[in-house]
Amino acid sequence: MELLVIGLDGLSYNMLDRFGIEPEFIDRVTDDGVSGDLMSVDTPTTLPAWTSFQTGKDPGSHGLTNMITQAPDYETGPFETNTTDAALYDFVDDAVVINLPASVGRRPAAENTHLVSAMLAKDKADATPDHLQDLASYEAYILDHDKSKKKRPSVYFNHVCEITERRRDFAREAFETYDPRFGFVLFSTPDWAGHLLSNFSDDEERAGYYEQLISVVDSCAADLAELADNVVLMSDHGFEKKTHNVHLNDWLADAGYLEVESEAVRPQHVAVAAAKAVGKRSDWIYEQIRRVYNYIIGTDVGQSLQAAAESEVDYPASQAWELRYGCVFINDERFDHPSVEDPAALRAELKTAIASITDSEGNPAFRDVLLAEEAYKDPGEWAPDLIARPAPGRYPTMLDSPTGEPVSPTNNYNHRYRGLIAAEGPAFEDNETVEGMSIVDVLPTVLHVLGQSQSPEFDGRVREDLLTIDREVTTLNHDAVPRPRVRSDDTDQDDRDDVVESRLEDLGYIE
Known part of the structure; x- marks a missing residue:
């Protein structure tokens, strides 16, 4: 494989420093190659950021500015996949893209390119093309986490570690089966784990669980990197x-x-109002209420309390x-x-x-x-x-x-705006620091590494300062930009929206 991009959702250097974690592979790429902060977009959340990565455009251009959208009648709900802008899998032939959020329903315009989507998909069958479902590792592949496991942190962290390893297995089999020129895989689990850190009582306990996950993510990333000449590590945003x-x-x-x-009085409203009144009088009680609230927010009871608190x-x-x-x-x-x-x-x-x-x-x-x-x-x-x-x-x-x-x-x-970027291989400089790079710059830079021309519609730019490549940047004519293709299937959009709304509720984006 000429180039592999590994997404590390929600990971940032400050979190590794905070908990004293030194992942062997991530540290090696950071120290030996080019590395630095990667700025996210407004808002620094999953759907806007990964859509900006795949289109080279900022959210104002591609339209997904948040995790939810609002209609003229004021109703809120989940965004749907952008279907109007050419994306990574339209530009790059001979590619395998695994677990890319906000791509469900898209069919690659590029030749011999295979796409497995993530968030916004109803389930793993909705996310995965039929021919990739024939891979031996597909049966064990897990699209999303089980929020009910959050009630027991040790069980939940074992669960997300298993998801990471199964995603690695599926991606590796897909890469070895199709022998792509370009590959992408996203490990979502650092973001999922980051949201749960608030449930723990102190940083020592947080560090133990977080290191458990990061060590697995690091090992899986290193395993896949063996298949590529050049490797890019990136996140869509950071945590703090x-x-x-x-x-x-x-x-x-x-x-x-x-x-x-004015709202009807329900038991959960009474409970929240009482908690607020007591919490105002005691910092200690306020902290205990906050901890309990964070602990149950992933459960059905927690969802009703969250709604009552808004x-x-x-x-x-x-x-x-x-x-x-x-x-x-x-x-x-x-x-x-x-x-x-x-x-x-x-x-x-x-x-x-x-x-x-x-x-x-x-x-x-x-x-x-x-x-x-x-x-x-x-x-x-x-x-x-x-x-x-x-x-x-x-x-x-x-x-x-x-x-x-x-x-x-x-x-x-x-979430915070600053995530991370690190890259190594013959296409990238050694021991260099990246400054001022945005997530919208990644696709233009990837295309340049692969020897391809830029879209005139990109908001991002080629970061030649990262590269050893001495090649002129060229731009396509407007009429040469690939036209997006939409997958035709029988998936009911209402059914898909119901599942996605539940997933966004779990993350606190929908009431």
Whole structure:
């Protein structure tokens, strides 16, 4: 294989440093090749980031700006795969792509290229073409984790280690069977494990479980790398410890921009309200409540409590609201019941006001607040009006503030923008540090390594500073850009959406 890209979902160097983990293979590629931080996109979450990787475009261009979307009638639900932009598997012939999120329903336009999708697929049969289901390792292949196992961390971590190994086995058999020029495989498990770290009482306990998983991921990555001349390791975003939650919808409500629906009183609402009242009076009790809440959030009971801890936005009556991870939408003509006559003026007003939000000690909640045109190269109609990028250690959450303040203390682990990139092989420089690289630059760079021309539609660019290759960068004519193909099958989109909604609920993206 000429080039293999290994995705390490959610992994970042700061997490390895925090827990003192020294994975042998990842460290060797980092030390001997080129390496550094890889910047994610807005928002730094799975669907936007991996769609940017596969298309070379930012979320404003490809349209998946978040983990969920909102319709003109204000209903929210999962995004569907982008079917309008050419992707990696359309450009590269003789390729095998395993476990790529947000690609279900796509059929490669490239010749002799094989695609197994991931998130947004109903199940592994929906994700895997029929001919790849004939591989001996397919029967043991696991598409997604079993959230019920989160109740017992030791069982859950053994489970995700098994998923990692089975994915390695399936990818290796596919690579050996089809002998591709280019390969890709994603190990999702560092992200899944990262979300569970908040359930543990201290870093020593977290380190033990996290090292268990990372050692398995490292071993599986090293095994597959033996098949390739050149290897790239990359993540879609990183993780970090969060010390404060930012409750942007609470702030918008207090400032008069957002209205909340009156809601029926249910037992879980009473429980959450009582927990908030007690937690305000005692930091210790607040911490215990937070730990219990994090522990059960992966269960069915946890899902009902999460819903109770989120206010129901009265969208038609509101001027603006947050829709996950600091994305603010204004109730303008895109929606069925617009309430804002001058959206541009409100955008400017909110940009300044949100940037001024601080915690109780005067530290800013956000490091930047951007208009859509500042965050994206070519924002589409449904891009967020504003993107509030959290400051280090801050996490924008949809949960109501337990303290009544827009910024509340927490002890959590969640996404950050900076992931990692590392590469070694004859195509890459030795002992070099990468600076300022974005995930949208990966596909253009991969194509250049493979000797192919660039799409004129890319938002990213070839990072020639990483490469030993002395070759002119060339660009395709617009009419030579591959046309996306859609798989024709009998999968019912409603059935698929139901499964995906459950998966996104498990991750906290849908109420």
